[in-house]
Amino acid sequence: MKKTLTSIIFGALLLAQAGCARGFDINTPTSFAELDGSGDYEYRATSAEGVVIGVRTAENDPKGNLEFWKAAMGYELARRGYSKQGESEVKSASGTSGVQLRYSTKHQGRPHVFWATLFVTESKIVVVEAGGDVEHFEKVQAQVSSAINGIDV
Numbered sequence: 001m002k003k004t005l006t007s008i009i010f011g012a013l014l015l016a017q018a019g020c021a022r023g024f025d026i027n028t029p030t031s032f033a034e035l036d037g038s039g040d041y042e043y044r045a046t047s048a049e050g051v052v053i054g055v056r057t058a059e060n061d062p063k064g065n066l067e068f069w070k071a072a073m074g075y076e077l078a079r080r081g082y083s084k085q086g087e088s089e090v091k092s093a094s095g096t097s098g099v100q101l102r103y104s105t106k107h108q109g110r111p112h113v114f115w116a117t118l119f120v121t122e123s124k125i126v127v128v129e130a131g132g133d134v135e136h137f138e139k140v141q142a143q144v145s146s147a148i149n150g151i152d153v
Contacts (some may be wrong), residue, residue: 023057024126025152029143045147047140051132053147058125066120070099073116073127077103082114092119092126092153100148104134113137115144119153126153 028034032045043055082103090098098119105112114131128151130144
């Protein structure tokens with residue numbers, strides 16, 4: 001019995017470390033397929049209609065708090081022509097405070113949604129991006145929200 005309990009605890013620790021090796025853990029929504037990480041993204045998933053969720057991490061350097069990184073993200077998105085639609089406070093599954101910035105833009109003449117959710121710790125920044133054509137995004141919005149709210153930072 002003691003050996004079995006030790007094995008279970010050891011296995012759980014290995015799984016926990018594997019999930020957090022990239023600095024976060026996220027559950028892929030059921031109607032999405034996980035893609036290989038590419039470029040600046042450690043995680044990417046897409047729906048069949050092209051709605052994409054991506055996660056990037058970076059060192060918190062220069063050391064900034066959530067307000068600093070929220071402003072930096074906002075300025076960059078405005079510079080790129082995105083229109084801010086709103087923001088809300090969020091918490092990761094592990095309790096890290098964050099902010100979700102919601103934007104709109106046009107791509108090939110069609111309206112698109114873009115969400116940037118930021119979590120900032122003393123050592124890292126985790127950015128969860130989600131976006132796609134408004135018509136398709138609205139169909140999976142609840143799944144996207146659930147994945148973002150369930151991230152373990």
